Amino acid sequence: MKTGLPLIVLLIATITACQPVNTGDNMQNQTEATPAKTTAQNPAPAQSAPGPANCPATAFPEFLPLFLNDEDIQRKYTRFPLAQLYLEDGDYSEVTENLSESEARFPLAPTIDEMNESGLSWNIESEDDKQAEVKIHQDGTGYLIRYFFAKDGCWTLVRIENLSV
Secondary structure (H helix, E strand, O other), X not given: OOOXXXXXXXXXXXXXXXXXXXXXXXXXXXXXXOOOOOOOOOOOOOOOOOOXXXXXXXXXXXXXHHHHHOHHHHHHOEEEEEEEEEEOOOOOOEEEEEEOOOOOOOOOOOOHHHHHHHXXXXXXXXXXXXXXXXXXXXXXXXXXXXXXXXXXXXXXXXXXXXXXX
8 A cells, every 4th residue: 555655646736737827928829839639519600601690691781781882791701813804004994803802902992971072872773682782983074883692591792893994
């Protein structure tokens, strides 16, 4: 029995020595550096994919102002490659490009405040449960840009047509 006690003390000392000491300085770093194991009791966190539960709004008239006023929402709810049509200088021939996310220049649209300050108007030209078209324009000028959205779970910008002359 005398030999068992030192063995238990040695075992406890070994286990204690292997455990990290969490002080105020290293507690946060320990948490970040050591990922949690995925088990039945500790499942991996679900990946958020744009879906109805994660959409900023499901109805397009509610979604559009959120999209226009928030660059982060524009980035998250734009499908790439993004089709962008514009008129060529001079002969006004139509040119279509497919922009990658790194080629796109955000924000993709002016905010509602910016439109109000510069005399631009915006309206929903058409909308159904799968697609919507928005027109931003300025009467008496050649400014006209159309934004096309598709709904597949969430509303997503899929095309821009800059028809400004």
